[in-house]
Amino acid sequence: AQKVTQAQTEISVVEKEDVTLDCVYETRDTTYYLFWYKQPPSGELVFLIRRNSFDEQNEISGRYSWNFQKSTSSFNFTITASQVVDSAVYFCALSEALTWGKTGRRALTFGSGTRLQVQP
Amino acid sequence: GAGVSQSPSNKVTEKGKDVELRCDPISGHTALYWYRQSLGQGLEFLIYFQGNSAPDKSGLPSDRFSAERTGGSVSTLTIQRTQQEDSAVYLCASSLIGRGGRDTQYFGPGTRLTVL
Numbered sequence: 001a002q003k004v005t006q007a008q009t010e011i012s013v014v015e016k017e018d019v020t021l022d023c024v025y026e027t028r029d030t031t032y033y034l035f036w037y038k039q040p041p042s043g044e045l046v047f048l049i050r051r052n053s054f055d056e057q058n059e060i061s062g063r064y065s066w067n068f069q070k071s072t073s074s075f076n077f078t079i080t081a082s083q084v085v086d087s088a089v090y091f092c093a094l095s096e097a098l099t100w101g102k103t104g105r106r107a108l109t110f111g112s113g114t115r116l117q118v119q120p
Numbered sequence: 121g122a123g124v125s126q127s128p129s130n131k132v133t134e135k136g137k138d139v140e141l142r143c144d145p146i147s148g149h150t151a152l153y154w155y156r157q158s159l160g161q162g163l164e165f166l167i168y169f170q171g172n173s174a175p176d177k178s179g180l181p182s183d184r185f186s187a188e189r190t191g192g193s194v195s196t197l198t199i200q201r202t203q204q205e206d207s208a209v210y211l212c213a214s215s216l217i218g219r220g221g222r223d224t225q226y227f228g229p230g231t232r233l234t235v236l
Contacts, residue, residue, distance in 0.1 A: 033223065045211065045227035091163065097223070106217070107153060107165035107179065108225060 002027045004094050006111035013082055014119050021077045021114045023092030029053075031097040034068065034075045035108065040088040051075060052097060082118045089113045122146065124228035126212050132234045133202055141197045141231045145214030152195050153215075153225060154187060158208035166210075169195065170217060202235045209233070 003026040013019045025034065036048040049059065051068050059066050063080045079086055093108040125144040133139050145152050154166040165179035169189040180186075184203075189195040199206055209232050213225040 035224070037227075042229075043209065044229045045213075047224060047226060050224050093163075095223070106151065106170070106215075106223065107168055107176065108155075108163075109165075110163035112162050 002029070002032075002094050002096075002109040004092050004109055004111035006090075006092055006114050008114045009112070010115040010117070012117045012119065015084060016081050017118075018078060018080050019082050019116065019118075021079075021090050021092075021116065023075045023077065023111060025073050025075065025092070025094050027094060027096075029096045033095050033097050035093040035095070036066065036075075036077050037091045037093060038088045039091065039113070045091070048077075079116075082116075084118050084120050087116060087118045089115045124212055124214050124226055126210075126228040126231050128231060129229065130232045130234075132236065134236050135204060136201055138198065138200045139202055139233065141199075141210050141233070143195045143197070143212030143214075143228060145193065145195070145212070146216075146226060149214035149216050149226075150192070151215045151217045151223075151225075152189055153213040154195070154197050155211045155213065156208045157211060157230070161208075163211075166197070199233075202233075204235045207233055207235045 005024045032053045034051045038046045038048055049066055056068050056070055065078045067076045091113045092111040095108050127142045151170045153168045155163055156166055157163050167187045168176040184200045187197045209230040211227050211230045213227045215223050215225045217223055
């Protein structure tokens with residue numbers, strides 16, 4: 001069974017602070033995908049990043065960076081110099097990585113989310 | 121291009137009534153998913169369609185829930201004899217699964233269902 005844990009329920013920071021959102025996962029799959037989604041107050045889930053389990057290279061995209069550590073089953077997300085527009089609920093998610101033609105469960109298993117509030 | 125669309129955006133119904141929720145996936149996406157987001161349960165998978173394969177219904181909470189996908193595109197989620205615990209936001213997602221498919225799910229805006 002798959003499980004995603006986001007232990008931080010809510011984080012409040014002041015604008016321009018750096019903030020890290022933690023994500024720990026459990027899976028028996030040998031290959032899998034990890035995701036981060038953002039849910040702003042408007043409600044729509046916005047895709048941020050997908051990481052393959054066989055690629056442990058960290059990634060940076062502007063103010064966002066992701067640290068994937070297979071040894072600790074963690075996929076943490078850091079926002080540098082946070083802005084008010086970053087205020088949202090952030091979800092970490094996990095799915096089995098299935099190759100073409102292979103059937104299986106592609107559904108996402110989500111963590112409970114971390115609500116980030118960035119104060120001006 | 122157009123993203124995933126869902127209708128209606130809000131639905132208020134009385135307990136015991138049936139409701140239908142519609143999802144229009146991104147054009148060309150072969151896979152379609154339904155999830156439910158509620159305060160107590162977070163984001164839960166309901167059902168998944170891929171091409172002509174039998175759907176994965178393993179997340180449906182009861183036999184009052186059903187879904188179909190017509191012509192490999194639009195999907196309808198039906199809840200019969202609604203109960204108050206069915207109140208939630210129902211989210212639809214689609215993804216492109218293929219030889220080069222990224223299998224990343226893109227979500228629609230959701231339908232907020234309120235059962236009185």
